[in-house]
Amino acid sequence: MKIEPLKGKKLKKFFKSLLFWIALILALSPFLFIFLWMVLSSFKNQFQNICYPPLWIFKPTFENYIRVFRETPFLKYFINSTIISGGATLVGLLFGIPAAYAIAQFRRKGIALLILILRIAPGIMFLLPCFILFTKLGLIDTYPALVFMHLAISLPVIIWLTIGGFEEIPLELKEAAYIDGCSNFGCFWRLELPLTKSFITIAGLMSFIFCWNYFIFSLVLSQSNTTPLPVAVFNFVSYETTEWGPLAAASILITLPPTILMMFIHRGFIKSFLTAGIKG
Amino acid sequence: MVFPMFYTGYLSLHRSVLIGGLNFQFIGLKHYINLFTDKIFLTSLLNTFYFYILSIPLHLVVGTALALLIGRKFKGDYLVRGIFILPTVTTPVAAALIWGTMFNPTVGIFNYLLNSIGLPSSLWVAHPSTVIPSLVLVDSWATIPLTTLIIMGGLQTIPSELIEAARIDGASAYKVFKHIMLPLLRPTIIVAVIFQTIQIFRIFDPAWVITQGGPKNSSMTLNLLAYREAFLFTHIGKASVTLIVLFLIIIVSCGILAKFRKVVS
Numbered sequence: 001m002k003i004e005p006l007k008g009k010k011l012k013k014f015f016k017s018l019l020f021w022i023a024l025i026l027a028l029s030p031f032l033f034i035f036l037w038m039v040l041s042s043f044k045n046q047f048q049n050i051c052y053p054p055l056w057i058f059k060p061t062f063e064n065y066i067r068v069f070r071e072t073p074f075l076k077y078f079i080n081s082t083i084i085s086g087g088a089t090l091v092g093l094l095f096g097i098p099a100a101y102a103i104a105q106f107r108r109k110g111i112a113l114l115i116l117i118l119r120i121a122p123g124i125m126f127l128l129p130c131f132i133l134f135t136k137l138g139l140i141d142t143y144p145a146l147v148f149m150h151l152a153i154s155l156p157v158i159i160w161l162t163i164g165g166f167e168e169i170p171l172e173l174k175e176a177a178y179i180d181g182c183s184n185f186g187c188f189w190r191l192e193l194p195l196t197k198s199f200i201t202i203a204g205l206m207s208f209i210f211c212w213n214y215f216i217f218s219l220v221l222s223q224s225n226t227t228p229l230p231v232a233v234f235n236f237v238s239y240e241t242t243e244w245g246p247l248a249a250a251s252i253l254i255t256l257p258p259t260i261l262m263m264f265i266h267r268g269f270i271k272s273f274l275t276a277g278i279k280g
Numbered sequence: 281m282v283f284p285m286f287y288t289g290y291l292s293l294h295r296s297v298l299i300g301g302l303n304f305q306f307i308g309l310k311h312y313i314n315l316f317t318d319k320i321f322l323t324s325l326l327n328t329f330y331f332y333i334l335s336i337p338l339h340l341v342v343g344t345a346l347a348l349l350i351g352r353k354f355k356g357d358y359l360v361r362g363i364f365i366l367p368t369v370t371t372p373v374a375a376a377l378i379w380g381t382m383f384n385p386t387v388g389i390f391n392y393l394l395n396s397i398g399l400p401s402s403l404w405v406a407h408p409s410t411v412i413p414s415l416v417l418v419d420s421w422a423t424i425p426l427t428t429l430i431i432m433g434g435l436q437t438i439p440s441e442l443i444e445a446a447r448i449d450g451a452s453a454y455k456v457f458k459h460i461m462l463p464l465l466r467p468t469i470i471v472a473v474i475f476q477t478i479q480i481f482r483i484f485d486p487a488w489v490i491t492q493g494g495p496k497n498s499s500m501t502l503n504l505l506a507y508r509e510a511f512l513f514t515h516i517g518k519a520s521v522t523l524i525v526l527f528l529i530i531i532v533s534c535g536i537l538a539k540f541r542k543v544v545s
Contacts, residue, residue, distance in 0.1 A: 017354075020354070024350070028360070031425070034367070034378060034379070037389060118285075121530075122481075122482045124523055125288050126285075128287075131510075132291075215372060215373050220511050230372075230373035234489060247378075247381070250374075254371045255374045255375070259366055261369075262365070266361070273430055
């Protein structure tokens with residue numbers, strides 16, 4: 001007889017979790033619907049894409065993907081994007097890690113605040129002076145100019161995330177290292193750098209993603225030689241009769257690297273934003 | 281990195297002359313004075329605030345609701361959150377292009393969905409009165425996940441004993457939310473608002489890709505205007521002034537919000 005109430009409770013629990021999952025799926029579906037439509041469009045031919053009412057079930061075609069590679073130098077754009085984002089991230093790490101270390105070590109809150117204010121400024125504010133400078137130096141449409149410009153994106157991300165890492169190292173550990181005769185640099189190189197490795201990895205990957213996605217700098221500073229993917233696909237729309245199929249296929253290919261990287265670091269990414277609100 | 285900002289200030293006092301390369305002529309505060317009578321500038325200023333006023337409440341309501349839902353502990357919670365934040369890292373230009381096709385008034389999927397639940401079609405980004413709300417939707421799709429994450433972080437700091445105790449005392453779920461969770465969440469929510477404030481005032485990619493400020497400048501914002509003046513018309517002085525105004529608006533709003541955060545916490 002005692003089993004009866006337990007059964008009711010279990011059933012209630014089951015319905016509660018079922019209700020929760022339905023609510024979850026309903027809440028997330030607007031966010032995922034865009035992706036679904038992107039994927040569906042990329043497998044439709046031009047006729048299927050503009051027919052009304054929109055098709056949900058159709059015979060998929062890979063023609064759009066083939067056309068993206070055959071009709072545009074897609075691989076070149078891809079390499080351009082990788083050089084610019086990768087370059088900006090590597091240089092950003094080179095300068096950003098020591099800067100973050102110095103800010104965390106010597107508690108220079110003022111400098112940290114300054115970097116934050118710079119982060120708030122509209123991107124064009126940095127772009128405009130650099131554009132004039134690069135024009136005078138003849139550096140428009142070169143990789144160094146674009147890498148330099150994207151430091152405005154990569155540096156703040158890297159510095160902010162690695163400061164958090166350096167600040168998490170317990171003071172006693174550092175003191176112990178100093179007592180054992182470690183120099184300031186030795187302490188940084190042998191103790192703090194290895195301990196913040198996970199922070200640095202996440203900072204680097206996030207910086208890569210942000211640079212990859214950033215549009216305005218390349219829109220202005222790159223021409224035919226250094227065009228990265230977002231600018232290429234934007235031009236694709238402006239100058240050719242827009243066909244939705246290849247457009248969707250190109251969009252998916254562009255957004256694939258950041259989303260794949262994200263799947264690797266989403267725990268770290270989520271954590272860094274979970275604490276953002278508390279630290280302020 | 282500080283240099284560019286001062287240089288922008290310097291540029292704002294000059295007029296660009298395109299004779300023999302790019303040169304600058306000093307004209308003092310003339311650009312600043314011209315702002316007050318510049319129709320496009322004033323429209324852009326209003327539009328920038330219109331974006332803001334539409335976006336923030338949407339973020340507050342949807343962001344908090346989603347945080348309450350996704351912030352729970354359940355099987356596969358991190359995976360669900362990982363999928364949920366994908367819009368944030370999707371290349372904005374790529375996403376904007378897809379949104380653009382979905383907004384299509386004749387064959388777009390959005391009008392089809394509206395019609396299928398019995399609502400009339402909308403012109404979306406093709407009409408001056410609906411273009412900004414439509415663009416806010418595009419932006420929100422990409423940024424609400426971040427707001428949700430930040431608010432979720434605040435939720436996790438609320439001790440669960442507090443909520444359990446209130447529930448045992450007979451408080452309804454709504455009352456617990458209103459009287460216990462919301463007051464404790466306030467500082468975190470303000471941080472999320474600051475993040476979105478910075479983001480929405482500077483909105484560029486979706487707006488430039490989908491509408492380029494149109495139709496008839498009805499979605500022109502300060503950031504778009506600055507871009508257009510500087511790089512399409514080479515009015516560098518005017519663009520600098522616009523940028524400085526935009527920067528001041530962002531700094532002041534963030535300052536007010538930060539002060540407000542100190543007051544409530």
